[in-house]
Amino acid sequence: MSSRTGHIRENIVLYGALFANVAIAVAKFIAAGFTGSSSMVSEGVHSLVDSGNQILLLYGQARAKRAPDASHPFGYGRELYFWAFVVAILIFAVGAGVSIYEGWIHIAEPAPLRDPTANYIVLAVAACLEGTSWGIAVRAFNHERGAKSWWQSIRRSKDPAGFIVLFEDSAALIGLALAGVGVWASHRLGDPRIDGVASIAIGIILAAVAALLAREAKGLLIGESADPEIVGKIWRILDGHPAITAVNHVRTIHTAPDAVFVAVSADFADDLSMGDAETLIEEMETRMKAAVPELTSIYIRPEKREFAVHQSRPHDLDGG
Template sequence: MQPASALRHIKANIVLYGALFANLGIAVAKFFAAAISGSSSMLTEGVHSLVDSGNQVLLLYGQARAKRPADAFHPFGYGRELYFWAFVVAILIFAIGAGVSFYEGWRHVADPEPLRDPTINYVVLGIAMLLEGTSWGIAVREFDAGRGGLGWWQAVKRSKDPAGFIVLFEDSAALLGLLIAGIGIWASHWTGDARLDGYASMAIGGILAAVAVLLAREAKGLLIGESADAALVGSIWDCLEKRPEITAVNHVRTIHTAPDAVFVAVSADFDDDLLMGEAESLIEIIEAELKAADSRITSIYIRPEKQGDAVVYPRPPRGAVVSR
């Protein structure tokens, strides 16, 4: 990769790279602190940061794989491979992040370790808060720039790019986990009960499990195949309905083949007086107009079909929201 190209790649994936470098540094510090202090919640947090680092690597790998050009075996490209890796990320968070957290917490509750000086834990937690907060701020800024005035939850549900909201959820869970770890460590030393640190570890596991389930649900919808947003579907209907040569639009079907690529299938009833050559020219004009209007439209299939013979899906109400 050329230096200029590499710089553009990093800039385009600033959220993932920011989270990756932050989590790698934090993981090392947390494991070091856990080894010195014997804290269960700190060990859990180290595993959490390590899993998050691996997740960012998988998402970057998925993005690279998704950009491969179409071929004979995948005529619409490999864009949806990113959705597969997003689903794998959710599984890893649940299986490793939440699983290890629950196990370590239960082990320290069943067999508490003697309390040691917690100072190193507080230092590491403070540094981790600073780094995680920076990564979280980058993720929030980038996601906020692309939500187009939608509410945060609505923007997540309508997003077709899992990288942005996965990092946002991971960093949010990480900040909450750091807070719980700090409370658990403090409570253990204040009460003299080392089991409280184990309970904090289990609470962190619960947060990770909840985030994993949420991410798996969002990734599943993308992997199965989701339609384009209502605004894009509406603009396609507008383009078709304004044509006097088209007497009826039977249906407009769309599916995302990548976060920034949409396949469009149209069934329309053409005027009976339209000659075959004229219909072919009209279809070419419509395809060119649609692609020029929105760069996400990469493939279009327009089928002339009598309304009485076609499967008819009425136009969605204006302002309708397509969600999972």
């Protein structure tokens, strides 16, 4: 299998969402041009922003895979988190901002009602495409989350691409429903301002999604520890060796979605020679990498228990 084919399969969620959103954006803008619907304009902007977001995430993934160098010895993996934060800002500033603005304009200056047939056709097609993209994202997310709840998995996820697409597609489906209701109600009641209200509602949903994504991206950008399961594996490996009398702390940080740096402080047996300590450290590193393939950098510091406790601040927590 070629590297290009492998890349596409690896990012099938992003490519699927990108294809769907580009096609939907074009159709929505055409329908909005024929019908003058503000909610359709908002939905077109929404799909256009989502398309740009997928391109930014793909770009971020490519940049994050660059090899470590002198200026970035731990690699560029966290650059993906930066682009995830940019995506959240774009959803808020462009998607939500334009939707609320368009809605307000159409409430203040209602446009004459036109035949909504084109809107209904585009909304139906968009729902099918978005639903397909959403289904792909859900299957990929469920595969990753295992037995965890959805919220727990989102909070612990270190790969923003998966849950960003899931959130975008979920918001898109809700937006389509609101746009459909807005178009129907405005014609049913003969009041075009209702369509503007639907546009504002779409903007509020996008703003809420953007805020949630920004919160998650911020945590990843600042630096989050590995899952407790990973920390527990490392701790058990160290604590189970007879030459290690105490494990003072195990501290981890993600340098990329699939790369973890770990720093360990452990109290070695007093009768262990320098040469034996070096051998022990090499053995521990080998066992840790075998048990946790995500570990890319390991630092083990021999340190007396009393000294480590004295040096640690009162709020320092082991395992994180």
